[in-house]
Amino acid sequence: MLDNFPFYLILIFAIVLIMMVADKIKVAYPILLILAGLVITIIPGIPSVEIDPHFIFLIFLPPLLYEAAWSISWKELWKWRRIILSFAFVVVFLTALSVAFVANYFIPGFGLALGFLLGGIVSPPDAVSAGAILKFVKVPRTISSILEGESLLNDASSLIIFRFALVAVSTTQFVLSEAAVSLTWMVIGGIGIGLLIGWIFMKFHKYLPTDANMDIAFTLITPYIIYLAAEEVHSSGVLAVVSAGLYLSNKRHTFLSSTSRVRGYNVWQSLVFVLNGLVFTLIGLSLPAITAGLKTEGVSLYVAFGYGVLITVVLIIVRILAAYGAVITTLIMRNFIKVADGGRNPGMKGPFIIGWTGMRGVVSLAAALSIPVYLNNGNPFPQRNLIMFITFVVILLTLVVQGLTLPYLIRKFNLISEEEEAAQQLAYNTIKQELAEFALTHLESNYGQALAQQPVLKKMANKWKESKLLNEDTDITAECRGIYLDVLNQQRKWLIKKNKKDEAIDESIIRRHLHHLDMEEEKLKFM
Structure with missing residues (x-):
């Protein structure tokens, strides 16, 4: 490890440069990073990089999920809970099932259990990729909220499918009652453990004599402790981290000082920046090891790539159909129950964009790499190297094809009208005026004497009086x-x-x- 330390320093430097280029040319950085990883592998003298899946799951996944949970709006998540839950669980299951049947029919040596294992690996879209792409274009808040909410939960559902399929392939047995009990514990136990440990850490922040540095240190170790605790008792570490992150995010103003919030935000932005850069570069660097294993099994790269294209097409079609299916279901169910924006016609463009944002990433690669080399009986795990190669092709194709075309489609569809943008700006200015009016009223009502005596308070009051008179036409x-x-x-x-x-x-x-x-x-x- 120490011998390759200069290589990793140069790698991080190169990642920063690539992200700068990505911002300059308005291309999502995961696309450039994975391609850069592929280019680096052909450079003579570059050290071989072997990725430990447990390293990815433990080091990268908890903080990335935790930060995403802190960033999302709980109000928006609850508003769109039905469609988010359907995409995060139902659509992921249907996607895995579709992949299982297609793999069973078209790929030699793939039974339904093995196909379901592959489906569980490639079914969850990657949130980082979609977020990096949407940064350069404007989309309705509805779409971004659904994508953000789905990304928090689909990793957990796909890993649950992966675990059950792995057991079925390894033991050739699948007991439905045991699987149901295990699934229930993974969901309920994961959420419960996350909320419990999150509550404990909230009390630490609130009652211990911490400062901003200590608070930030607590937030950095919290997701790791939660993930390890949940996995130790065989529940879902992903759900535990997500539930704790949502809970603490919603309570942040009750136990963190403003200094801790501002400094913590900057620290977490830098940490997530580095982790995302590393993980997508590692995906590209993993190709030589994957192809080497494929050659040992005598499988043609051309044929294996064809299988990867087939599975990618299945994933895209199923997600697009699911998006339109969700619209049809909403239109029907709004006649019986109250749904979010029930009176608005969602149209045909929005569901297509949701369906097209199905880029795969780190969770899929880590799951594929975590497949054991041998079965419980000592025999080699069937089709292991082919599954890893197909997963890599799916990640590469969805990032490059969908990732590069998504910004064009969003601009072409023009999802946000000028009227909607104007309405959003008007709402922002209205809140700004009302907030200034509230502050001024509170100051005059409760601190009248101090207001007359303190020059600083007079200055503050004058500022709020000026802000109270501002309207949307006085923007800078x-x-x-x-x-x-x-x-x-x-x-x-x-x-x-x-x-x-x-x-x-x-x-x-x-x-x-x-x-x-x-x-x-x-x-x-x-x-």
């Missing part, structure tokens, strides 16, 4: 924004120059002022 213009940014940059230069000239001044004071300028620039992004 591009010219004003540019001037303000120039002033901030000139202030930075002045502070840096003063710090160099005046040796007696404490540099920490200069840094505090520089940080204030950074915060002003961040606020400008939301004006």
Whole structure:
């Protein structure tokens, strides 16, 4: 490991550069990273990289899921709970079942159990890929909420299918009653353990004498402890992490200080940035080991690639049909129960976009790599290398084909109208005015005497009075924004120059002022 340490440092540096290029050319970075991983493997002298699936599951999965749970809106998740749950569980199961029958019929040596195992591996779409693509285009909040909510849960359902199929292939036995009990425990136990440990950590934050650094340290270890505890008792570690993340996110303002929230956000953004970059590069780097195993079994790469294309087509078709099926079901059920946006016609474009956002990623690769080399009786695991290769092809094709075409389709469909954008801006400005009015009323009602005596409070009140009079027509213009940014940059230069000239001044004071300028620039992004 230490011998290859310079290689990993260079790899992280290359990942950052690739992400910079991706932002520049408006392409989702997972696409470039996986392709870069493939290119790196053909460079002479590059160390071979063997990916431990347990390493991926433990190191990468808990923090990525935990951060996603903190980022999602609980209100939106609950609003679209029916369609999110249907995609996360029902659609994943139907996808795995469809793959099982197709593999059984077209791929020699694949029984239904082995096909179901492959289906469980490739059924969950990857949230990171979709999120990276949607960053460059505008989509309705409905679609983004559904995709975010689905991504939190589909990993758990697919891994549950994978575990049961693995048992069926390894032991050639499948007892329905035992499977039902095990499934129930995995779901209920995972959610229960996550909520319990999340509640305990919330009390740690709230009652222990922590500061921002300690709070951040707690948030970093929380997902790992929850995942390990749930997996130790054979429940779903994924569901445990997700449930804890949702619970703590909803309670964040009750046990974390503002300093902890601001600093923690920055730390987590950096951590997720590095983890996502590494994991997609590792996917590309894994190809030589996969193809080497395929050659030992005498399977043609051309034929194996054809199987991968077949399974990819099945995945795309099933997801698109499921998206339109969800629309039809909603249109029918809104006559009997209350559904979200029940009076609105969802149209035909939105479901297609949801169906097309089915890129696969890290969970599929980790599940494929975790297939044991030998069965319980000592025989080699059937079709192991072919399953891993098909999984790699599915990841590659869905990322490249769907990932590159999705932004074009979203722009072509023009899902967000000018009227909808204007309505969103109007709602934002209305809340801004009402918030200023509330603050001013509270200050005048409760602190009238202090308001008359304290100049700082008078300044605050004047600011809120001005904000109260603002409307949507007084938004900061591009010219004003540019001037303000120039002033901030000139202030930075002045502070840096003063710090160099005046040796007696404490540099920490200069840094505090520089940080204030950074915060002003961040606020400008939301004006």
